[in-house]
Amino acid sequence: xxxxxxxxxxxxxxxxxxxxxxxxxxxxxxxxxxxxxxxxxxxxxxxxxxxxxxxxxxxxxxxxxxxxxxxxxxxxxxxxxxxxxx
Amino acid sequence: xxxxxxxxxxxxxxxxxxxxxxxxxxxxxxxxxxxxxxxxxxxxxxxxxxxxxxxxxxxxxxxxxxxxxxxxxxxxxxxxxxxxxxxxxxxxxxxxxxxxxxxxxxxxxxxxxxxxxxxxxxxxxxxxxxxxxxxxxxxxxxxxxxxxxxxxxxxxxxxxxxxxxxxxxxxxxxxxxxxxxxxxxxxxxxxxxxxxxxxxxxxxxxxxxxxxxxxxxxxxxxxxxxxxxxxxxxxxxxxxxxxxxxxxxxxxxxxxxxxxxxxxxxxxxxxxxxxxxxxxxxxxxxxxxxxxxxxxxxxxxxxxxxxxxxxxxxxxxxxxxxxxxxxxxxxxxxxxxxxxxxxxxxxxxxxxxxxxxxxxxxxxxxxxxxxxxxxxxxxxxxxxxxxxxxxxxxxxxxxxxxxxxxxxxxxxxxxxxxxxxxxxxxxxxxxxxxxxxxxxx
Numbered sequence: 089x090x091x092x093x094x095x096x097x098x099x100x101x102x103x104x105x106x107x108x109x110x111x112x113x114x115x116x117x118x119x120x121x122x123x124x125x126x127x128x129x130x131x132x133x134x135x136x137x138x139x140x141x142x143x144x145x146x147x148x149x150x151x152x153x154x155x156x157x158x159x160x161x162x163x164x165x166x167x168x169x170x171x172x173x174x
Numbered sequence: 175x176x177x178x179x180x181x182x183x184x185x186x187x188x189x190x191x192x193x194x195x196x197x198x199x200x201x202x203x204x205x206x207x208x209x210x211x212x213x214x215x216x217x218x219x220x221x222x223x224x225x226x227x228x229x230x231x232x233x234x235x236x237x238x239x240x241x242x243x244x245x246x247x248x249x250x251x252x253x254x255x256x257x258x259x260x261x262x263x264x265x266x267x268x269x270x271x272x273x274x275x276x277x278x279x280x281x282x283x284x285x286x287x288x289x290x291x292x293x294x295x296x297x298x299x300x301x302x303x304x305x306x307x308x309x310x311x312x313x314x315x316x317x318x319x320x321x322x323x324x325x326x327x328x329x330x331x332x333x334x335x336x337x338x339x340x341x342x343x344x345x346x347x348x349x350x351x352x353x354x355x356x357x358x359x360x361x362x363x364x365x366x367x368x369x370x371x372x373x374x375x376x377x378x379x380x381x382x383x384x385x386x387x388x389x390x391x392x393x394x395x396x397x398x399x400x401x402x403x404x405x406x407x408x409x410x411x412x413x414x415x416x417x418x419x420x421x422x423x424x425x426x427x428x429x430x431x432x433x434x435x436x437x438x439x440x441x442x443x444x445x446x447x448x449x450x451x452x453x454x455x456x457x458x459x460x461x462x463x464x465x466x467x468x469x470x471x472x473x474x475x476x477x478x479x480x481x482x483x484x485x486x487x488x489x490x491x492x493x494x495x496x497x498x499x500x501x502x503x504x505x506x507x508x509x510x511x512x513x514x515x516x517x518x519x520x521x522x523x524x525x526x527x528x529x530x531x532x533x534x535x536x537x538x539x540x541x542x543x544x545x546x547x548x549x550x551x552x553x554x555x556x557x558x559x560x561x562x563x564x565x566x567x568x569x570x571x572x573x574x575x576x577x578x579x580x581x582x583x584x585x586x587x588x589x590x591x592x593x594x595x596x597x598x599x600x601x602x603x604x605x606x607x608x609x610x611x612x613x614x615x
Binding site for chain 1: 251384385386388450451524525529541
């Protein structure tokens with residue numbers, strides 16, 4: 089199965105919309121999918137919420153925004169491998 | 175993957191900061207009642223007991239009350255280090271601060287040396303518990319950015335300001351101890367307003383203005399150096415006042431303080447002008463008013479130095495204090511409450527949604543804008559701005575302008591109380607709904 093990327097740009101949104109939209113999108117991930125969230129700040133309060141949802145994540149410097157957060161389901165090795173290369 | 179030092183469980187329960195936020199406008203209303211009761215006689219000099227009571231109802235009862243609550247909430251989020259036993263700490267500090275502030279105000283007005291002695295002990299205990307909790311948290315902070323440095327320096331300044339305040343209080347409350355007015359009072363007010371309040375506002379602004387108001391980031395030259403320069407200038411100023419041979423250092427300190435705070439205000443206004451989203455935002459209005467008052471107060475201070483007649487006028491000190499306490503600090507802190515409170519309501523409700531496994535089931539938590547709608551907050555801003563405009567006029571012509579000022583300020587605090595209590599009730603209602611969605615849907 090090949091992995092698919094979903095992209096979500098929250099860099100122009102006011103709190104709490106970035107958290108809200110990211111959580112909603114993370115909750116909709118299907119097997120083989122990972123989420124790339126474009127963010128202007130590192131969203132520390134998001135991480136424990138992702139943990140609660142059973143998701144894993146990695147934050148890295150972004151190309152068009154300051155940060156990109158890659159999010160995948162914790163029980164999805166295909167998405168995890170794809171996110172590791174993203 | 176996990177982030178060290180940050181977990182939802184580390185954020186204090188919502189009642190920990192809320193008790194401080196909900197109490198703050200009540201002390202504001204107590205200040206208004208005192209103003210109406212004592213009338214223009216209150217303003218005869220900066221030393222009248224009524225004015226001392228009024229000042230501390232505002233600085234301790236409103237400003238420190240809100241800032242202590244925000245600090246307990248922000249330490250884990252901004253510094254990444256939890257406060258140990260946050261609910262117990264919040265309860266103890268809140269009770270001590272409420273009782274200490276009430277005893278201080280009553281002790282001045284009655285007057286009662288017993289109440290002043292009680293206030294000294296209660297307020298010393300409140301600050302010691304807060305400082306110990308904050309120091310314990312900050313010592314283990316994994317992140318040491320400008321906001322964390324700002325918090326550390328602000329807490330040190332608070333300790334100095336309260337130490338000086340207690341020294342003054344000993345002179346008021348204990349017979350046989352000489353009252354150290356003048357220099358000690360100036361130092362107490364300087365460390366409280368320009369140290370504790372000013373440094374905390376700058377440090378927190380570096381984080382929250384770009385985040386909540388969608389502005390570009392503050393320039394690094396400001397975030398790296400401003401708070402340290404202000405703190406160093408306050409130390410120089412203290413040395414200059416305590417040791418006459420070093421009086422010239424006082425001039426240098428004053429220049430650094432004026433230029434530092436002016437730079438902060440100008441940069442903040444410029445960042446807000448360049449913000450990305452141009453939607454109406456009441457916090458922005460409060461901050462613009464606060465920055466405008468800060469600049470006007472600094473300019474007025476410079477002018478008074480060059481105008482000997484003004485320097486000697488007792489009203490000058492009142493205008494400077496009012497500009498910093500009501501115009502600057504109250505505006506900015508009042509404005510921040512309109513971001514902090516809705517964010518906390520949303521954050522804790524979202525947490526409940528996650529814990530109950532309801533995310534993605536169609537159950538939603540109210541958006542920040544619904545917790546405190548802009549139209550409701552804007553009404554309070556208009557009342558507050560009206561009070562800020564009337565304040566210098568009331569100080570210059572207290573008879574008859576003090577009464578309209580007091581009434582407008584009273585309306586502002588009443589609206590603030592109503593808005594914050596409404597947000598708190600909405601939180602309670604929504605928590606119950608999330609706890610039993612099947613019964614309610």
